[in-house]
Amino acid sequence: MRWFYWLPMLALAASASSASAQTQQGPAPAFTPKDERMEDLPEGPGRDETFGLCTACHGYRLVSNQGLTRDKWDETMTWMTERHGMPDIQGADRDLILNYLATHHPPKAPARAGGFRNPFAPQ
Numbered sequence: 323m324r325w326f327y328w329l330p331m332l333a334l335a336a337s338a339s340s341a342s343a344q345t346q347q348g349p350a351p352a353f354t355p356k357d358e359r360m361e362d363l364p365e366g367p368g369r370d371e372t373f374g375l376c377t378a379c380h381g382y383r384l385v386s387n388q389g390l391t392r393d394k395w396d397e398t399m400t401w402m403t404e405r406h407g408m409p410d411i412q413g414a415d416r417d418l419i420l421n422y423l424a425t426h427h428p429p430k431a432p433a434r435a436g437g438f439r440n441p442f443a444p445q
């Protein structure tokens with residue numbers, strides 16, 4: 323048998339050993355989407371509290387995708403508490419968070435008006 327018949331075997335052996343070297347490095351770092359940093363949220367009073375409270379369970383994207391009035395945000399907080407066990411925040415802290423949500427995620431007029439919206443049209 324000629325020596326170069328062994329080349330593929332050598333390549334396989336090399337890739338197998340590098341694969342096992344990778345597993346020895348431990349698990350990959352946790353996935354942290356770039357847009358989920360608190361610093362990327364709009365600045366304002368209540369930002370840290372809102373981010374901290376709401377991202378305990380889900381990404382902030384789920385929140386910022388919504389545009390609601392203060393009343394609807396209030397309902398959403400109640401819903402998160404009743405249905406998902408979010409801490410029942412009341413008083414000044416609740417006001418702070420509701421003000422932040424209502425200020426930075428207000429209703430998006432065209433989307434709320436219903437009907438077809440061309441996703442390619444400029445906003």
Ligand code: HEC
Nearest residue numbers: 375376377378379380384385388398399402406407408409
């Ligand atoms: C204790 C866990 C928990 C916390 C804390 C929490 N949520 Fe949620 N939230 C959920 C779960 C679970 C879902 C998805 C399931 C569902 O829609 O019922 C969800 C979904 C949502 C949605 C999407 C609803 C939709 O129509 O798709 C919004 C908006 C939302 N949360 C807002 C908030 C806001 C604002 C806060 C902070 C004030 C918050 N959540 C904190 C558990 C939580």
